[in-house]
Amino acid sequence: xxxxxxxxxVLICPAPAEETVGGIxxxxxxxxxxxxxxxxxxxxxxxxxxxxxxxxxxxxxxKYAGTExxxxxxxxxMMRQSDVLAVIK
Numbered sequence: 560x561x562x563x564x565x566x567x568x569v570l571i572c573p574a575p576a577e578e579t580v581g582g583i584x585x586x587x588x589x590x591x592x593x594x595x596x597x598x599x600x601x602x603x604x605x606x607x608x609x610x611x612x613x614x615x616x617x618x619x620x621x622k623y624a625g626t627e628x629x630x631x632x633x634x635x636x637m638m639r640q641s642d643v644l645a646v647i648k
Contacts (some may be wrong), residue, residue: 562630564602564637569612571596571625571636594618595647596636604640612640617647 564570573596597617604610612618625638 566602567608567640570600570601572599617646618643
């Protein structure tokens, strides 16, 4: 990955949105924004906040958390570590 987050930020690859529900195909405009993803890159943290998240962690985040980025045709989210709600074990 050629993107290195700064300070307490993490780069997340969102999980794909669900395509069908009970056999009904959902159009792109009606799909729910995914609320889980995989950590791709992490910053070094700050003197006040240590980085807890690691690369390859599966995480849950808030519906409106982060900034959407597109890099080399893929969509990512950049957010602060504090915007991540939980790590999925």
